[in-house]
Amino acid sequence: MSELRNLIGGTWQVGEAEALTSTSPANGETVAEGKAASEAQAVAAVAAAHEAFASWKRKSFEERREVIERFAGIAKDRRDEMARLIARETGKALWDATTEAGAIGGKAALALQSYEERTPTKEKDQGALTLRITHKPHGVMVVIGPFNFPGHLPNGQIIPSLLAGNTVVFKPSEQTPAVGQLMAEWWQEAGLPEGCLNLVHGGREPAEALIADERIAGVLFTGGVEAGRAIHKQLAGRPDVMLALELGGNNPLIVWDVKDAEDAAQIIVRSAYITSGQRCTCARRLIVQEGEGGDRIVAAVAALIGRLTVGDPLAEDQPFMGPLINEGAVQKALAAQDQLMADGAEPLVLMTDDGPGPAYVRPGLLDVTKMKSDPDEEVFAPLLKVIRVASFDEAIERANDTKFGLAAALLSDDASLWQRFAVEIEAGIVNWNRQTTGASGAMPFGGPGLSGNHRPAGAYAADFVAWPMASMIAEGPLKDDQAVPGVKK
Numbered sequence: 021m022s023e024l025r026n027l028i029g030g031t032w033q034v035g036e037a038e039a040l041t042s043t044s045p046a047n048g049e050t051v052a053e054g055k056a057a058s059e060a061q062a063v064a065a066v067a068a069a070h071e072a073f074a075s076w077k078r079k080s081f082e083e084r085r086e087v088i089e090r091f092a093g094i095a096k097d098r099r100d101e102m103a104r105l106i107a108r109e110t111g112k113a114l115w116d117a118t119t120e121a122g123a124i125g126g127k128a129a130l131a132l133q134s135y136e137e138r139t140p141t142k143e144k145d146q147g148a149l150t151l152r153i154t155h156k157p158h159g160v161m162v163v164i165g166p167f168n169f170p171g172h173l174p175n176g177q178i179i180p181s182l183l184a185g186n187t188v189v190f191k192p193s194e195q196t197p198a199v200g201q202l203m204a205e206w207w208q209e210a211g212l213p214e215g216c217l218n219l220v221h222g223g224r225e226p227a228e229a230l231i232a233d234e235r236i237a238g239v240l241f242t243g244g245v246e247a248g249r250a251i252h253k254q255l256a257g258r259p260d261v262m263l264a265l266e267l268g269g270n271n272p273l274i275v276w277d278v279k280d281a282e283d284a285a286q287i288i289v290r291s292a293y294i295t296s297g298q299r300c301t302c303a304r305r306l307i308v309q310e311g312e313g314g315d316r317i318v319a320a321v322a323a324l325i326g327r328l329t330v331g332d333p334l335a336e337d338q339p340f341m342g343p344l345i346n347e348g349a350v351q352k353a354l355a356a357q358d359q360l361m362a363d364g365a366e367p368l369v370l371m372t373d374d375g376p377g378p379a380y381v382r383p384g385l386l387d388v389t390k391m392k393s394d395p396d397e398e399v400f401a402p403l404l405k406v407i408r409v410a411s412f413d414e415a416i417e418r419a420n421d422t423k424f425g426l427a428a429a430l431l432s433d434d435a436s437l438w439q440r441f442a443v444e445i446e447a448g449i450v451n452w453n454r455q456t457t458g459a460s461g462a463m464p465f466g467g468p469g470l471s472g473n474h475r476p477a478g479a480y481a482a483d484f485v486a487w488p489m490a491s492m493i494a495e496g497p498l499k500d501d502q503a504v505p506g507v508k509k
């Protein structure tokens with residue numbers, strides 16, 4: 021068990037607010053404990069980041085890059101240690117946690133590439149003038165992380181922020197503080213100067229204190245739509261603060277004209293149930309053809325659910341999925357399923373809580389076709405809703421019938437359907453014959469609607485961590501041909 025501490029200006033401090041315990045959802049083991057940061061400590065973290073900004077932004081790009089590459093080296097060397105911690109703290113199966121831990125080390129190279137592609141210095145000769153575009157860091161970036169990817173997702177905002185010359189105050193999810201703390205330790209080991217990365221533990225209170233501070237220049241948030249809206253409101257009237265919101269989804273997956281139902285089921289299961297359905301990119305709605313075409317797909321998915329293993333994330337014989345983040349999440353997911361059934365959904369495979377512990381659920385599949393209205397909400401659990409429709413037009417209409425717009429996929433043998441889908445679907449991550457999950461870090465990550473505020477992360481994170489400066493540069497004086505009427509020399 022490790023002790024939770026807050027990193028403020030290079031010093032590890034015991035928190036001054038309420039007790040904070042990180043418990044493994046797999047077996048109730050205490051992973052880490054300590055205390056959350058007080059409001060005063062959150063403010064001190066912003067002050068430290070603000071002070072450090074003055075010198076970090078003046079470092080050469082090469083100096084910043086060296087620190088980031090040292091961090092990436094540590095992350096690569098200690099990938100397995102991080103993977104075990106992620107598995108213990110989130111309940112993710114070790115193979116899944118290892119993928120996340122690997123992505124932490126891999127982010128540096130991707131961020132360097134994005135920096136060069138999205139925010140390079142550019143010059144253009146225009147006669148007596150040179151037109152130059154350069155990019156500058158904003159200042160103190162507050163990074164607020166979710167529990168489901170406690171390392172990879174905040175890291176995907178921290179690395180680009182630091183690379184561009186910003187400093188950071190990181191508040192990991194209160195449900196996964198130990199992973200956040202290990203990353204902060206690695207930054208120290210990598211030689212990042214004091215104050216450039218600060219760590220503040222706790223939930224909503226320290227987050228609000230950070231956001232309220234006049235000295236912050238940005239808030240980079242990944243989490244649910246409710247918290248996203250609250251932050252958006254808190255920052256109303258602060259156009260000077262860069263806000264990047266990466267929120268949830270109600271992602272559709274259309275299956276149309278596929279010969280191999282078993283292959284399709286493999287992709288559907290990876291879309292809906294990976295990480296126990298706790299990915300913002302998970303498919304929540306499966307849209308199929310009425311009649312035999314759809315029946316074959318639904319039957320193949322139901323059969324495959326019966327073969328999915330749910331169990332101890334660290335077991336030698338690795339399960340497909342582990343528990344949800346906690347028992348409360350199980351109760352919430354089961355209540356959502358009960359409500360759907362009370363409103364007319366038909367169970368094909370019930371999501372049940374008869375796993376090896378109180379935080380476990382087994383995947384569920386509900387047919388919501390006959391419901392009068394299916395609520396447009398994200399149930400953050402392994403629950404997939406089946407919708408049967410008569411035509412491909414109707415399939416696209418139903419897929420787009422959401423306030424969200426994060427991910428969508430089409431499984432089809434017909435390339436012309438993919439061409440239509442790609443044009444008509446309203447989502448930021450749109451795949452053909454691949455799962456909705458597992459987005460590539462070499463591409464932008466985000467989508468329209470309530471899934472964010474048009475500040476995609478992934479490869480486009482470079483855009484929200486720097487602002488462009490446009491310069492007209494002339495080495496000589498104004499020429500006679502640039503005279504304007506009424507201004508005499």
Ligand SMILES: NC(=O)C1=CN([C@@H]2O[C@H](COP(=O)(O)OP(=O)(O)OC[C@H]3O[C@@H](n4cnc5c(N)ncnc54)[C@H](O)[C@@H]3O)[C@@H](O)[C@H]2O)C=CC1
Binds near residue numbers: 169192471
């Ligand atoms: N679009 C994306 O890139 C991703 C989105 N998500 C979304 O995140 C959610 C799951 O993660 P959770 O950790 O449960 O999300 P959450 O919204 O409950 O918490 C996320 C973070 O926000 C903080 N927070 C909560 N309320 C706040 C408030 N009013 N003001 C400021 N901070 C606040 C929490 O302490 C935590 O650090 C899902 O909805 C999922 O779809 C998750 C991963 C990626």
Ligand SMILES: O=C(O)CCC(=O)N[C@@H](CCC(=O)O)C(=O)O
Binds near residue numbers: 172301302459478
């Ligand atoms: O930012 C990146 O490097 C890519 C984004 C990414 O890895 N997304 C993952 C997880 C995000 C989530 O669903 O919570 C994915 O697409 O599965």
